[in-house]
Amino acid sequence: MATILQNDHFLRACLRQATPYTPVWLMRQAGRYLPEYCQTRAKAGSFMGLATNTDFATEVTLQPLDLYPLDAAILFSDILTVPDAMGLGLSFEAGEGPRFAKTTRDEASVAALAVPDMAKLRYVFDAVTSIRKALNGRVPLIGFAGSPWTLACYMVEGRGSDDYRAVKTLMYSRPDLMHRILEVNALSVAAYLNAQIEAGAQAVMIFDSWGGVLADGAFQQFSLRYTAMVLSHLRRGHEGKVIPRLVFTKGGGLWLSEMAALDCDVLGLDWTMNLGRARHLVGGTEGGPGKALQGNIDPMVLFANPEQIDAAVQQVLASFGTPHTDPSTTGPTHIFNLGHGINQLTPPENVAALVEAVHKHSRAMRDVTEKV
Amino acid sequence: MATILQNDHFLRACLRQATPYTPVWLMRQAGRYLPEYCQTRAKAGSFMGLATNTDFATEVTLQPLDLYPLDAAILFSDILTVPDAMGLGLSFEAGEGPRFAKTTRDEASVAALAVPDMAKLRYVFDAVTSIRKALNGRVPLIGFAGSPWTLACYMVEGRGSDDYRAVKTLMYSRPDLMHRILEVNALSVAAYLNAQIEAGAQAVMIFDSWGGVLADGAFQQFSLRYTAMVLSHLRRGHEGKVIPRLVFTKGGGLWLSEMAALDCDVLGLDWTMNLGRARHLVGGTEGGPGKALQGNIDPMVLFANPEQIDAAVQQVLASFGTPHTDPSTTGPTHIFNLGHGINQLTPPENVAALVEAVHKHSRAMRDVTEKV
Numbered sequence: 001m002a003t004i005l006q007n008d009h010f011l012r013a014c015l016r017q018a019t020p021y022t023p024v025w026l027m028r029q030a031g032r033y034l035p036e037y038c039q040t041r042a043k044a045g046s047f048m049g050l051a052t053n054t055d056f057a058t059e060v061t062l063q064p065l066d067l068y069p070l071d072a073a074i075l076f077s078d079i080l081t082v083p084d085a086m087g088l089g090l091s092f093e094a095g096e097g098p099r100f101a102k103t104t105r106d107e108a109s110v111a112a113l114a115v116p117d118m119a120k121l122r123y124v125f126d127a128v129t130s131i132r133k134a135l136n137g138r139v140p141l142i143g144f145a146g147s148p149w150t151l152a153c154y155m156v157e158g159r160g161s162d163d164y165r166a167v168k169t170l171m172y173s174r175p176d177l178m179h180r181i182l183e184v185n186a187l188s189v190a191a192y193l194n195a196q197i198e199a200g201a202q203a204v205m206i207f208d209s210w211g212g213v214l215a216d217g218a219f220q221q222f223s224l225r226y227t228a229m230v231l232s233h234l235r236r237g238h239e240g241k242v243i244p245r246l247v248f249t250k251g252g253g254l255w256l257s258e259m260a261a262l263d264c265d266v267l268g269l270d271w272t273m274n275l276g277r278a279r280h281l282v283g284g285t286e287g288g289p290g291k292a293l294q295g296n297i298d299p300m301v302l303f304a305n306p307e308q309i310d311a312a313v314q315q316v317l318a319s320f321g322t323p324h325t326d327p328s329t330t331g332p333t334h335i336f337n338l339g340h341g342i343n344q345l346t347p348p349e350n351v352a353a354l355v356e357a358v359h360k361h362s363r364a365m366r367d368v369t370e371k372v
Numbered sequence: 373m374a375t376i377l378q379n380d381h382f383l384r385a386c387l388r389q390a391t392p393y394t395p396v397w398l399m400r401q402a403g404r405y406l407p408e409y410c411q412t413r414a415k416a417g418s419f420m421g422l423a424t425n426t427d428f429a430t431e432v433t434l435q436p437l438d439l440y441p442l443d444a445a446i447l448f449s450d451i452l453t454v455p456d457a458m459g460l461g462l463s464f465e466a467g468e469g470p471r472f473a474k475t476t477r478d479e480a481s482v483a484a485l486a487v488p489d490m491a492k493l494r495y496v497f498d499a500v501t502s503i504r505k506a507l508n509g510r511v512p513l514i515g516f517a518g519s520p521w522t523l524a525c526y527m528v529e530g531r532g533s534d535d536y537r538a539v540k541t542l543m544y545s546r547p548d549l550m551h552r553i554l555e556v557n558a559l560s561v562a563a564y565l566n567a568q569i570e571a572g573a574q575a576v577m578i579f580d581s582w583g584g585v586l587a588d589g590a591f592q593q594f595s596l597r598y599t600a601m602v603l604s605h606l607r608r609g610h611e612g613k614v615i616p617r618l619v620f621t622k623g624g625g626l627w628l629s630e631m632a633a634l635d636c637d638v639l640g641l642d643w644t645m646n647l648g649r650a651r652h653l654v655g656g657t658e659g660g661p662g663k664a665l666q667g668n669i670d671p672m673v674l675f676a677n678p679e680q681i682d683a684a685v686q687q688v689l690a691s692f693g694t695p696h697t698d699p700s701t702t703g704p705t706h707i708f709n710l711g712h713g714i715n716q717l718t719p720p721e722n723v724a725a726l727v728e729a730v731h732k733h734s735r736a737m738r739d740v741t742e743k744v
């Protein structure tokens with residue numbers, strides 16, 4: 001693990017340190033839009049076959065890095081590994097999305113929940129160590145987990161949902177049971193992320209994919225509070241390095257000021273939030289406290305042509321504005337990303353256009369500022 | 373049409389005039405959660421059979437009013453009647469949602485679009501007149517239409533969508549075609565709402581159900597701009613009465629300050645937005661300009677028990693705070709509603725609990741204020 005990191009721009013931007021350009025990675029960058037991924041997936045036989053095999057997980061994690069000059073790698077896995085380790089029986093039906101054999105909706109099933117033995121998730125930590133080795137210092141590796149609320153959505157519904165009726169019914173009618181699920185999830189997620197850190201993850205991200213479906217008030221009580229609980233149990237560093245923490249709430253723009261109180265370094269944003277406004281609200285000032293911001297181009301921009309993608313990238317960069325450039329202090333920084341996972345039908349060549357545009361224009365932006 | 377309106381609280385609240393309690397109605401209040409509706413629907417044979425038959429449409433519009441002391445009626449119809457009249461061939465598959473026979477995605481199909489002959493929508497205007505007559509002044513009747521953007525989503529996708537890939541691809545890659553669709557839609561919706569007003573609608577509401585899926589920047593350009601275009605073509609009054617205009621953008625909370633510039637009276641909110649914050653941003657002050665606010669309880673609250681519903685209603689009322697009570701001037705007002713359409717599995721008795729709680733607590737709130 002003592003390999004020198006050749007590209008630390010992502011980690012530096014997480015900690016609000018100046019970088020020569022805006023680092024970029026893409027949520028779900030190792031995925032079905034890549035023919036290379038589909039080939040490995042076919043060899044593995046199933047999604048879980050892929051995720052539980054160290055060699056396959058390493059292979060697909062590195063594929064996008066071989067194709068594009070991305071500034072970070074993210075562990076190939078799924079947020080639902082944690083409830084699976086709780087014994088809920090995860091499976092992925094073809095074209096159907098994830099499904100649990102057991103749902104968690106009543107007193108008995110909630111009482112039966114417990115923080116899983118992390119040994120059951122050994123395949124994830126092995127993958128982290130293997131990927132770190134394979135990366136050999138090219139870029140940092142991000143570990144991740146679902147937020148307690150987002151995991152609860154799947155655990156209560158038993159699968160994805162359009163209206164979240166089951167989980168919201170439980171939340172509104174039996175808040176006591178809901179809080180118990182969320183507490184178990186928070187402690188599980190914290191243990192899971194700490195083990196990823198010990199296995200070699202250089203940053204960790206919490207995906208609150210479904211926080212945005214909650215009502216104002218319920219979000220604070222049932223999502224944000226338990227994300228904060230996860231963070232409070234996370235180790236701050238490993239082997240002498242600070243481990244940055246990223247929190248992404250899809251549809252959470254309205255609660256950004258409240259998320260500023262989270263003990264994390266980076267807040268991820270979806271495409272509905274204006275980055276300049278987000279910077280104003282939570283990005284802080286040079287030398288002062290604040291959050292780095294990550295996001296937030298609409299993944300559907302990747303279905304336009306390269307010139308249009310280039311223009312859209314420039315708009316997103318301009319929306320944030322020039323990040324601070326003084327290496328002697330911290331200040332507002334931006335990590336470029338999509339506002340949500342990349343779509344499986346995305347033309348791979350358009351990803352190249354996006355990454356190139358981010359690097360090129362974000363460098364130019366800083367050069368202009370420095371010359372002024 | 374000269375019938376005296378016995379309950380004008382909704383219309384007064386729309387115009388920011390004081391009312392003795394907070395008026396309430398529910399989006400999709402005439403719908404599948406009511407056994408009475410399902411019976412009429414069965415007689416009609418199909419959704420469009422129901423919507424196109426004046427007697428049936430009148431019957432189902434009045435059903436919730438006979439069951440609950442709601443303060444407004446809303447025309448039973450569908451937002452997709454307009455693109456259907458454009459010749460796109462609307463159908464509703466059982467359990468599948470709406471579908472169009474033709475999609476509008478290329479130069480030829482966009483060029484072929486035109487504002488439909490309003491005679492094709494005669495069944496809607498006849499229903500409006502019939503419902504007005506049947507209401508006989510009990511409560512006011514709200515007419516409605518989909519926003520240009522929301523209609524475009526269905527016209528381009530051909531049906532509902534999870535990711536809006538087709539419509540966003542068109543928007544990002546051929547903005548010229550998208551603008552043309554939206555302009556035709558805006559002029560069509562304006563003509564449609566004006567005809568509803570002439571037929572007897574006493575307020576009109578624009579449903580921008582899918583505005584919230586747009587990126588910041590795109591929302592302003594492709595949704596808000598065309599909602600404004602509709603409003604600019606609407607008649608302000610009919611038979612000496614002002615016709616209030618309501619605009620509801622699901623997921624639009626982040627853009628509320630920009631929506632304040634719309635030439636409408638009421639802004640509808642979903643449950644993600646804090647009503648107190650919304651009031652602060654756009655609700656105005658006593659004697660000053662501002663928007664009335666409508667919303668915003670999570671429809672899933674209706675799956676809790678009556679005591680829990682009562683408590684949740686109190687929270688929403690408290691979040692807005694006491695509306696202004698001075699009859700001699702205008703000021704901040706609140707119209708209670710769900711943050712989205714009522715779920716079809718909602719227990720009907722819980723709707724009674726909700727409506728009762730709104731009336732009771734909102735009266736008590738004003739009494740306390742007046743005594744202070």
